[in-house]
Amino acid sequence: MNQLINSKGFYGEFGGAYIPEMLYPNIEHLAGSYIRILKSESFRKKFRDLLSDYVGRPTPLFYAGRLSGSVGAKIYLKREDLCHTGSHKLNNVVGQTLLAIEMNKKHIIAETGAGQHGVATATVCALMGLPCTVFMGEKDAGRQQPNVMRMKMLGAEVIPVFSGSRTLKDATNEAIRHWINHPVETHYLIGSTIGPHPYPDLVTRLQGVISEEIRRQLLKAENREYPDCVIACVGGGSNAAGTFYHFIDDKRVRLIGTEAGGEGPGSGKTAATIESGTPGIIHGCRTLLMQTRDGQIKEAHSISAGLDYPGIGPLHSYLHKTGRAEYLAVTDREAMQAAHMLARLEGIIPALESAHAIAALQKLNFKKTDCVVVNLSGRGDKDMESYMSSMQNI
Numbered sequence: 391m392n393q394l395i396n397s398k399g400f401y402g403e404f405g406g407a408y409i410p411e412m413l414y415p416n417i418e419h420l421a422g423s424y425i426r427i428l429k430s431e432s433f434r435k436k437f438r439d440l441l442s443d444y445v446g447r448p449t450p451l452f453y454a455g456r457l458s459g460s461v462g463a464k465i466y467l468k469r470e471d472l473c474h475t476g477s478h479k480l481n482n483v484v485g486q487t488l489l490a491i492e493m494n495k496k497h498i499i500a501e502t503g504a505g506q507h508g509v510a511t512a513t514v515c516a517l518m519g520l521p522c523t524v525f526m527g528e529k530d531a532g533r534q535q536p537n538v539m540r541m542k543m544l545g546a547e548v549i550p551v552f553s554g555s556r557t558l559k560d561a562t563n564e565a566i567r568h569w570i571n572h573p574v575e576t577h578y579l580i581g582s583t584i585g586p587h588p589y590p591d592l593v594t595r596l597q598g599v600i601s602e603e604i605r606r607q608l609l610k611a612e613n614r615e616y617p618d619c620v621i622a623c624v625g626g627g628s629n630a631a632g633t634f635y636h637f638i639d640d641k642r643v644r645l646i647g648t649e650a651g652g653e654g655p656g657s658g659k660t661a662a663t664i665e666s667g668t669p670g671i672i673h674g675c676r677t678l679l680m681q682t683r684d685g686q687i688k689e690a691h692s693i694s695a696g697l698d699y700p701g702i703g704p705l706h707s708y709l710h711k712t713g714r715a716e717y718l719a720v721t722d723r724e725a726m727q728a729a730h731m732l733a734r735l736e737g738i739i740p741a742l743e744s745a746h747a748i749a750a751l752q753k754l755n756f757k758k759t760d761c762v763v764v765n766l767s768g769r770g771d772k773d774m775e776s777y778m779s780s781m782q783n784i
């Protein structure tokens with residue numbers, strides 16, 4: 391695996407660490423230690439054991455026969471929806487919590503949008519006996535009550551954030567503010583490939599287990615180590631980064647990311663950052679983001695709370711800029727239809743986020759012999775209300 395970042399944490403012009411001075415010592419300590427810890431035998435053993443016995447890895451690589459027939463290519467689904475707590479998020483949380491313990495941190499804080507990252511963090515903190523505080527926009531907390539209840543039952547403190555649009559971006563601001571005031575004892579457990587260096591690279595490496603398994607599983611199923619194409623949805627970009635990771639240097643593999651197009655281009659209601667963003671700085675890194683001409687961050691819109699973010703991880707800005715990966719915008723309506731199709735064809739109800747990846751199958755042209763892997767990042771239990779209210783319109 392080639393090193394994708396330079397020593398300052400830049401992927402080309404994107405990435406880096408734009409942080410208040412108060413956080414320098416923290417970020418430098420983390421940036422100076424994470425590779426050594428991740429590569430140590432003791433970390434690797436603990437991580438491997440928890441991934442297998444607690445998270446439930448390896449997740450299956452499932453040949454979706456009826457979906458394949460309908461698309462006209464060989465479609466495999468990487469079943470991250472079968473991870474404990476219902477999504478890929480737990481891979482990153484297990485790894486970062488082990489790292490935090492190794493670095494002698496006593497308190498974990500996290501931000502959450504739909505609540506999936508908050509639940510994953512509350513879960514591992516309960517397992518490890520660490521106090522956990524989750525910041526969540528007040529609007530998100532209102533619309534994601536089951537996840538708020540799960541976090542509370544797991545013993546986490548959930549702090550509603552009333553500033554700005556009362557969603558993920560504001561929860562992230564509040565988590566950073568808390569971290570600035572408690573830098574020594576706290577680890578800020580970021581839930582995606584965003585934030586200042588080294589977070590994007592750290593989270594990419596931890597989620598890289600997804601593509602590592604795909605290689606192994608494909609070798610067994612198809613007698614080849616690489617697919618012709620991999621597809622994953624992109625919010626901040628962590629499940630896509632993990633799905634791409636071991637294939638980035640392999641030009642035989644087409645890399646496709648799907649963004650949340652909301653109500654479509656020109657509607658003003660979108661979260662498709664690659665499609666409509668420009669370079670700027672958000673939450674500590676330089677990347678593409680949705681902003682007004684004078685640099686005010688615009689509000690994102692997506693039917694799926696997990697993709698509702700006005701920025702995108704710097705790795706994806708870079709893969710887009712260099713042309714190595716392609717990004718498609720999928721509208722709310724297309725995602726909704728894809729979710730219903732997958733439920734009826736394969737008996738799998740995907741998370742609304744993951745439905746954006748499934749929808750790409752309808753937008754791309756494949757040969758019958760093409761081998762395509764779609765990352766199913768999470769399960770749809772949390773989205774049943776949206777699915778039911780859309781039934782009439784499908």
Ligand SMILES: *Cc1c(COP(=O)(O)O)cnc(C)c1O
Nearest residue numbers: 582625626627628629743767768
């Ligand atoms: C959080 C989430 C996402 C979006 O986050 P990424 O960091 O882009 O992966 C996608 N799918 C599910 C199921 C999620 O919970």
